[in-house]
Amino acid sequence: MFRKRTVTKSQEYSENIIDTVREPLIVLDQDLRVVTVSRSFYEVFKVKPKETVGQLIYDLGNKQWDIPKLRELLETILPQKATFDNYEVEHDFATIGRRIMLLNARQIQRGAEKERIILLAIEDITERKEIEAGLEKTRKELAAIKISEDEAREYSESMIDTVREPLIVLDQALRVVTASRSFYVVFKVKPEETVGQLIYDLGNKQWNIPKLRELLETILPQKTTFDNYEVEHDFAAIGRRIMLLNARQIKRVSGKERIILLAIEDITERREIEDGLEKAHEELKELAAELERTARVKSEFLANMSHELRTPLNSINGFSEVLYDETFGPLNEKQKKYVNNVLTSGKHLLLLINQILDMAKVEAGKMKLALSGLPMKCLLNEISLLVADMVSKKKLQMLLEIAEDLPDIEADELKVKEIIYNLLSNAVKFTPEGGKLGMRAKKAGSGIEVTVWDTGVGIAPENMGKIFEGFFRVDTPYSRVTEGTGLGLPLSRKLVELHGGKLTVESEGLNKGALIRFTLPIISREGV
Amino acid sequence: MRKKALVVDDNGNNLMLEKDLLEVAGFEVFEAENASNGIAVAGREKPDIIIMDVRLPDMRGSEAARILRQDKETRDIPIVFVTASVMTEGREELKNITNTGFIGKPINTRTFAKEISQFIK
Numbered sequence: 004m005f006r007k008r009t010v011t012k013s014q015e016y017s018e019n020i021i022d023t024v025r026e027p028l029i030v031l032d033q034d035l036r037v038v039t040v041s042r043s044f045y046e047v048f049k050v051k052p053k054e055t056v057g058q059l060i061y062d063l064g065n066k067q068w069d070i071p072k073l074r075e076l077l078e079t080i081l082p083q084k085a086t087f088d089n090y091e092v093e094h095d096f097a098t099i100g101r102r103i104m105l106l107n108a109r110q111i112q113r114g115a116e117k118e119r120i121i122l123l124a125i126e127d128i129t130e131r132k133e134i135e136a137g138l139e140k141t142r143k144e145l146a147a148i149k150i151s152e153d154e155a156r157e158y159s160e161s162m163i164d165t166v167r168e169p170l171i172v173l174d175q176a177l178r179v180v181t182a183s184r185s186f187y188v189v190f191k192v193k194p195e196e197t198v199g200q201l202i203y204d205l206g207n208k209q210w211n212i213p214k215l216r217e218l219l220e221t222i223l224p225q226k227t228t229f230d231n232y233e234v235e236h237d238f239a240a241i242g243r244r245i246m247l248l249n250a251r252q253i254k255r256v257s258g259k260e261r262i263i264l265l266a267i268e269d270i271t272e273r274r275e276i277e278d279g280l281e282k283a284h285e286e287l288k289e290l291a292a293e294l295e296r297t298a299r300v301k302s303e304f305l306a307n308m309s310h311e312l313r314t315p316l317n318s319i320n321g322f323s324e325v326l327y328d329e330t331f332g333p334l335n336e337k338q339k340k341y342v343n344n345v346l347t348s349g350k351h352l353l354l355l356i357n358q359i360l361d362m363a364k365v366e367a368g369k370m371k372l373a374l375s376g377l378p379m380k381c382l383l384n385e386i387s388l389l390v391a392d393m394v395s396k397k398k399l400q401m402l403l404e405i406a407e408d409l410p411d412i413e414a415d416e417l418k419v420k421e422i423i424y425n426l427l428s429n430a431v432k433f434t435p436e437g438g439k440l441g442m443r444a445k446k447a448g449s450g451i452e453v454t455v456w457d458t459g460v461g462i463a464p465e466n467m468g469k470i471f472e473g474f475f476r477v478d479t480p481y482s483r484v485t486e487g488t489g490l491g492l493p494l495s496r497k498l499v500e501l502h503g504g505k506l507t508v509e510s511e512g513l514n515k516g517a518l519i520r521f522t523l524p525i526i527s528r529e530g531v
Numbered sequence: 532m533r534k535k536a537l538v539v540d541d542n543g544n545n546l547m548l549e550k551d552l553l554e555v556a557g558f559e560v561f562e563a564e565n566a567s568n569g570i571a572v573a574g575r576e577k578p579d580i581i582i583m584d585v586r587l588p589d590m591r592g593s594e595a596a597r598i599l600r601q602d603k604e605t606r607d608i609p610i611v612f613v614t615a616s617v618m619t620e621g622r623e624e625l626k627n628i629t630n631t632g633f634i635g636k637p638i639n640t641r642t643f644a645k646e647i648s649q650f651i652k
Contacts, residue, residue, distance in 0.1 A: 306616065310586070313615035317637035318544040324640040325548070330555055353637060 031121040035060050035077055038120060047127055049098045070094045076106060081121065085110045091128075103129045173263040177202050177219055180262060189269060191240045202265075212236045218248060223263065227252040233270075245271045298367065305363050312356050320349040351488075358490040362473065365497040372415040372501060374527060379409050379451060382416075383444055386423045393431045394440070402441035409444050412451060413526045418498045425491035426455040426519050433517070434459030450504065450524040461517050462510040470508065471496060495521075502527040533559045534651060535578040539569035539595070540613070541588050545636075549582060549613070549643070556644030564588075566595035573605045579651050585614040585625070593624040596631065609650040613638065 027044035031037060037056050045051065050064045060077070061069040072092045080087060090106040105126040112119055169186035173179060179198050187194060192206045202219070203211040214234045222229060232248040247268040254261055323346040325331070327339060334342065364370040383405055394401045412419075423442075430440040440457035462470060474489035496506040499521045506521040536558040540546045543564075550560045561576050563569035566587045573581060581599070585592040592612055599605040611632035612625055625631060632650045634643070 309617065310615040313617070313636045314542055314545070317615065318542075318548065320637045321548040321640050322544075325551070328641065330640075331551075349637075 027125045027127070029060070029123045029125065031060055031077075031123060033119050033121075035121070037063070044125070047099075047125075048096070064096070064098060067096050067098070073106070076108060077121065077123075081108055081110055101129070102127055103132045169267045169269075171202070171265045171267065173202055173219075173265060175261050175263075177263070179205070186267070189241075189267075190238070206238070206240060209236075209238050209240065215248070218250060219263065219265075223250055223252055243271070244269055245274045301363070302367060302369075305360060309356060309360055312352070316349055316353055316356075320346060320353065323349060355488045355490070358488050358494050362490060362494055362497065365494070365501060370498075370501060372418065372527060374413050375416055376411055376413055377416055377419060378411050379444065380405055382420065383423065383442065383453070386420055386427060387442065389424060390427045390431050393428070397431065397434070397436050397438075399431065399434055399437070400439045402439065404441065404443040406445040408446055409451060410446055410525060412523055414502050414523055415498075415527075418501070419523070422495045422498050422521065423453070423455075425495045426521075429491055429519075430455055430457040430459065430517075433457065447522060450522050452520060452522050454518060454520045456516065456518040458516040459514075461513050461515040462508065463513045467508070467510070492519075499523065533557060534580070534648075535559045535561065535576055536647065537561045537563065537569060537572055537576065537578040537581045538583075539563045539566065539581065539587065539592075540584040541565060541586075542584070545584070545613075548640070549638070552638075552640055552643045553582075553647065556648070558644070566590045566592070566598075570595060570598055570605075573599060573608065574602065577604060578608060580647060581608055581610045582613055582647060583610055585612050585616055591624065593628060596625075596628045600628065609652070611647055611650050 026041075027047045028041040029037060029044055030039045037058050037060060040052070040055055045055070048064065048067075055063060061074070070092060072090075072094075076087060076090050076092075080090075087106070087108040090108070091103065092106055093101070093103045095101045105128045107124040107126070109122040110119055111122065168183075169189045170183040171179060171186055172181045179200050179202060182194070182197055186192075187197070190206065190209075197205055203216070212234060214232075214236075218229060218232050218234075222232075229248070229250040232250070233245065234248055235243065235245045237243045247270050249266040249268070251264040252261055253264065323342045326334065326342045327346055329339075361370065384403070387401065387403055391401075427440075427442065434440055434457040438458040440455070440459070443454040443456075445452055471493045473493050492508075499506040502523050504521055504523040504527075506519065508517065508519050510517040534557070536553050538546055538549050538553070538560060539562075540549065541564050546562055546564065550562060553560050561572050561578060563572050566583075566589050569581070569583065569587075572578075583592045583595065587595065592614070596610050599608065599610065607630065609630045609632065610628070611634060613634045613636060615636040616622075617635040622633065625633065632646075634646060639646075
């Protein structure tokens with residue numbers, strides 16, 4: 004009786020334990036029929052005691068428990084081992100879904116009958132597994148991040164090494180974390196004396212630059228980023244350099260640690276080039292101002308020269324003219340001839356002065372055209388009459404071929420007359436006695452073309468370029484003359500060009516005559 | 532009654548040449564070698580015409596002309612500038628003075644007196 008009570012008591016005690024443990028616990032007999040189960044079993048697996056106790060375990064809850072791995076454990080493994088820990092079983096239950104369970108089994112002998120019972124503790128580790136799987140996933144992700152961080156680091160380091168500009172990475176304490184290859188090359192320092200060093204201490208404290216200190220210690224903490232901060236410094240190793248600093252203060256991916264990226268662009272050469280350009284630009288400006296001043300001085304000089312030469316010429320020409328005209332009494336033949344020579348030379352000098360002034364004016368762009376309608380046929384005949392005297396004196400033959408349909412043009416009358424007179428008088432001057440000269444005029448395109456030709460001394464090929472230089476005169480027995488200034492042809496060409504026309508010279512060579520052709524537009528416009 | 536002409540020029544030769552040409556043409560000619568004297572003679576003689584150089588020792592011919600134009604005695608006397616400054620810049624300062632003429636040097640002795648006479652009304 005006592006014993007019975009004790010057994011009962013101990014059974015109660017065991018059942019209390021069974022009920023107290025959080026994990027579902029099931030007790031099976033030798034035939035694998037349920038003897039008892041813990042309260043938590045019912046709760047976890049949503050079954051009731053009356054459909055559980057006495058049932059074959061496999062038949063529980065509509066045979067939900069017919070799990071191959073459970074059969075394996077109970078029928079094959081347990082009879083041999085008597086105890087089994089952490090046997091993991093995953094199963095899809097109709098009522099509670101897929102569960103992962105950890106089975107712990109004990110086969111024990113009960114009472115005097117030595118009947119065996121099986122204690123089966125079922126730990127539902129589904130949630131734990133999920134957490135573990137999540138953790139594993141997180142761990143893997145973290146590993147991946149680690150890998151990508153390493154890759155990123157490698158990537159950025161290769162980038163750092165690739166950029167042309169020296170780049171240096173500093174930690175919060177301004178110690179060098181890493182530096183680009185170009186940093187070492189440009190600043191002639193070695194990695195082993197650089198990494199870990201305070202930036203100011205680099206290369207024998209060469210980097211202790213007040214402006215760099217200002218940037219790193221004062222400006223950067225406030226601004227976190229800084230562009231194109233210019234620093235000039237005299238380095239012991241590489242001399243005076245001008246650098247452009249670009250700085251970024253960034254937080255590292257992990258942790259709150261901050262690093263500073265400092266890109267150093269050496270703009271010494273660029274600045275030198277810029278300075279050189281600036282200087283050249285200044286010099287050019289000075290030169291332009293000087294040229295302008297020179298042009299003004301030249302212009303003033305010519306005005307003065309003109310004035311100063313005209314004043315005595317007024318006396319020379321004026322008095323000799325009055326004498327020649329015998330206003331105050333008669334001269335003998337010799338006196339009259341001499342005074343005429345003075346007058347002729349004076350007039351020549353005046354022509355020279357006028358032509359020089361005109362050349363200067365054209366060259367300075369100050370020659371203005373006074374445009375008016377010109378009756379060309381009339382005008383050409385008129386000018387030819389001006390040289391008629393000289394033509395007959397030299398027994399020359401002059402031919403005029405003026406086209407009937409020659410149009411009138413709009414141009415500067417005085418200048419057109421001057422051009423034609425210059426060309427005709429040249430033809431007369433440079434053609435020996437008995438020779439021929441002539442003028443042809445015709446409509447050509449949207450303008451007129453005038454040709455003055457002669458059978459005179461012509462122009463040697465080597466002199467073709469010189470005839471427009473000014474003061475060049477073909478030196479021949481016929482032309483060594485004091486008349487003519489050597490400016491007539493160049494000035495004529497400039498005046499033609501001023502009207503928008505062209506003047507060209509042709510000659511087959513010395514003593515083969517010359518042909519001068521010029522064009523003028525029907526309506527001239529200002530400008531060359 | 533002979534016309535009165537005043538010639539103002541600091542160059543003695545030019546002065547003489549112009550005086551002779553005008554006298555031959557029948558003018559009574561007064562001379563001055565600077566602007567101040569010229570203005571004084573003009574006020575005193577009230578000539579029919581004044582022939583004046585532009586560059587004078589004491590002032591510009593244009594300046595002298597402005598003074599002459601302010602005095603009612605000389606205001607209406609035509610002034611002919613005879614100047615060696617024939618470039619356009621030289622004429623700029625003369626263009627705003629009323630009743631004036633312009634003859635460039637060297638002068639044409641054969642037409643000088645006639646040109647001058649054309650400026651007298």
